[in-house]
Amino acid sequence: MTAAFPSLQLVDHPLIQHKLSLMRDKTTPTIQFRQLLKEIALLMGYELTRDLPLTTERIETPLVAMDAPRIHGKKVAIVSILRAGLTMAEGLHELMPSARTGHIGLYRDHDTKMPVEYLVKLPEPEGRLFIIVDPMLATGNSAIHAVDVLNKRGVDDARIRFLALVIAPEGMTKFADAHPGVRVFGAALDQCLNENAYIVPGLGDAGDRLFGTK
């Protein structure tokens, strides 16, 4: 939780901060950029999942029978906002291999900066926790749209978490106003947006740097 944003948790572990600095460096090549984002998502996943409910399952150790704690993996859905969320989802899936997968395809319109939706594929919402992943929360419009998509399918804000990497204060303000009940996890709250709605200092265009496009 931060003072300005009760729903935001910044994960300031030194490994995450170090890897984020490498990602911000404009000389970091695509292959390393992608690997770093995957690693950071995995590390942030540790905090994001800290309070997941446990059930128990009867097992036998080599010595005795016991009721062993287990996470119900199939009750979690990891939803990537395309394209940049895909790589974060890879990291989280290493932590929770049996989590279900969803995709919400969005791109920002060049002029309006509003998200344009081109794909929605989601698992059954019943009883599931949804983790939406996207490294960049800039104006907040894409994040708000993605949560709206889930809300329309009956998933309320309390069952949604948003995993980002770099967050602009302007976007976080807008997102927290629209969805105060969605917990947001990020690695950095940056300074501001520039005139093209890019995060400053930021790391540039995440999708282009991940996939080598322009």
Ligand SMILES: O=P(O)(O)OC[C@H]1O[C@H](OP(=O)(O)OP(=O)(O)O)[C@H](O)[C@@H]1O
């Ligand atoms: O907070 P916002 O102002 O909505 O901006 C954030 C969005 O912009 C980027 O995607 P982009 O539109 O570049 O699509 P891409 O991942 O396909 O490149 C990013 O991955 C977010 O989805």
Ligand SMILES: O=c1cc[nH]c(=O)[nH]1
């Ligand atoms: O800084 C930004 C803003 C939106 N999308 C990005 O990839 N980077």
Ligand SMILES: [Mg+2]
């Ligand atoms: Mg992009």
